Amino acid sequence: MMHLRFITSNKHKFEEARDILKRYGIRVERISIPVVEIQSNSIEEVAYNSLRYLVERRLVPSMSFLEDAGLFIKALKGFPGVYSAYVYRTIGCEGILKLMEGIEDRYAEFKSAIAFYDGKSIHVFTGVCRGCIGLEVKGSFGFGFDPIFIPEGFNKTYAELGNNVKNKISHRARALISMVKALRANIF
Numbered sequence: 502m503m504h505l506r507f508i509t510s511n512k513h514k515f516e517e518a519r520d521i522l523k524r525y526g527i528r529v530e531r532i533s534i535p536v537v538e539i540q541s542n543s544i545e546e547v548a549y550n551s552l553r554y555l556v557e558r559r560l561v562p563s564m565s566f567l568e569d570a571g572l573f574i575k576a577l578k579g580f581p582g583v584y585s586a587y588v589y590r591t592i593g594c595e596g597i598l599k600l601m602e603g604i605e606d607r608y609a610e611f612k613s614a615i616a617f618y619d620g621k622s623i624h625v626f627t628g629v630c631r632g633c634i635g636l637e638v639k640g641s642f643g644f645g646f647d648p649i650f651i652p653e654g655f656n657k658t659y660a661e662l663g664n665n666v667k668n669k670i671s672h673r674a675r676a677l678i679s680m681v682k683a684l685r686a687n688i689f
């Protein structure tokens with residue numbers, strides 16, 4: 502059985518990745534290493550550089566990955582984007598709904614960028630889930646902005662749908678699946 506390591510401080514992200522990778526027969530262990538994040542408006546760059554920092558200092562074993570994710574709201578020109586963790590901690594779901602008051606175009610995307618270290622080099626995989634921002638906070642599953650994000654094709658938030666559904670369609674699932682495909686194709 503393949504064994505990977507996920508560097509993250511967020512236990513929800515870890516649990517989702519564990520459930521998703523299990524379906525592909527891959528085991529994942531969580532490791533907590535303080536990560537230095539660069540300032541950039543691209544989650545791919547943030548993920549790549551965070552992992553590069555650790556790799557250059559030999560702080561990560563081979564077959565490890567980390568992920569940078571964020572919610573990009575079209576009407577807010579991509580905000581909170583790379584600042585999602587900070588914005589969630591400060592103004593939260595309610596604060597986003599306030600900013601969206603009276604705005605009709607509620608289109609948003611959740612994006613995930615995974616940086617993976619194969620022992621030699623770093624590879625980046627991405628996943629996107631299109632959707633929109635709801636009118637109120639709804640649902641009790643999940644974490645972060647789950648209660649205000651309605652994925653395309655559904656009329657319920659990630660937090661109402663729960664992980665069974667979310668883990669099949671989410672930005673994180675898509676990025677992880679593209680990593681799994683590369684691992685299976687043995688491209689490294």
Ligand code: ITT
Binds near residue numbers: 508511570586673
């Ligand atoms: P690590 O960097 O240590 O992995 P983090 O919580 O800082 O943990 P991110 O920077 O990737 O992780 O995520 C930014 C924030 O975006 C996260 O704290 C959540 O508030 C939000 N977020 C990311 N993915 C989400 C998801 O699937 N559902 C809801 N909110 C999410």
